[in-house]
Amino acid sequence: MSASEPAFGEVNQLGGVFVNGRPLPNAIRLRIVELAQLGIRPCDISRQLRVSHGCVSKILARYNETGSILPGAIGGSKPRVTTPTVVKHIRTYKQRDPGIFAWEIRDRLLADGVCDKYNVPSVSSISRILRNKIGNLSQHSHYDSHKQHHHPNAHSAIQYNHIYSYPSPIGAGGKVPTQPGMAPICGTMGMPRTWPSSHSVTDILGIRSIITDQVGDTSPYHSPKMDEWTSLTRNSFQSTQHMINGLEKSPLDQEVKYSQAASGIPTVSSFVAASGMTPYPTSAPVSPYMTYGTATPTGYVTGHGWQHSAGNPLSPHNCDLTASLAFKGMQTAREAEDTKSGIQTRKSPQSYHTASRHGTVAHMQSA
């Protein structure tokens, strides 16, 4: 790459910087929604923020559907349906009625509310469970004893389900129409997995001045100001933690590394032009933990109450929820539900280094 090219990311036809495969920064997503609510047409938003109109359309459509500006949870595998809870119930059913059929077990799982129609195991899965995990019931419960030995206090099944709150009207919402007037649960409506908490526009609007102030640094990637912002986001905005399995890491972290060009937008005037910035850190000395969306180790230790200690440390920000109600009336219940537990298991920060492969200015063909 040459010096004139962004070290990371690409430039779209409108001159905006983007990183292929990665979501736009929340500041821009937020701005898109804000401008739309001011009555600005999507095509104008697209031009002003230098984001493709398809993207604008998608973000606005999602916002209208879900009330969230945030991207979906990226990566991961589909949650298993044969959770420990389900296995436990299947075992119970089998113990009570050794002659029970798999389809009967399936019906009972539904009837008892252990599963819903979206996550109930198939008959074949139940058969497999019976065969592999339960087997001869007379050989009592190796699974249970094992589990209890290793997790004397942990309600592992509960935690599992907690993390893998599978989309369903019962559990965590999902791509299921919500009853009119009924707040979508967990902010997952339209989202394949649970959504982070406090994702309403106003929640983020509440910190927008900080975003714009901080993001505006022309050298946002490794400056005292950025460090301050990074620290700030981690300490103050855990509420927006975007955790794994639908509750990903902090999406606001993105802003630290990824400013977007935006001309003519007063409130985002601090964005720098695409040609004059790099969306990601370019210099090697930057801490790997400073890279995209990666919390600092300190963040794990002191910033987050990921561990289930007393109360609900995994939703440490419910106090902010009320502020989020202004934009979308249905936010409340959703977000209250949304501050679910999650685990923060950020892997190596190498991922964004791969972006350097795409450090060329792309798609600069004449429009």
Added chain:
DNA sequence: TTCGTTACGGTTGAT
């Protein structure tokens, strides 16, 4: 001109 849709190349995280 505007906007919804979709193919595409990409990233991510669980398995």
Added chain:
DNA sequence: TTATCAACCGTAACG
């Protein structure tokens, strides 16, 4: 540790 898979992303192009 690596590969695979299926989710997601934004862009560009089409209609």
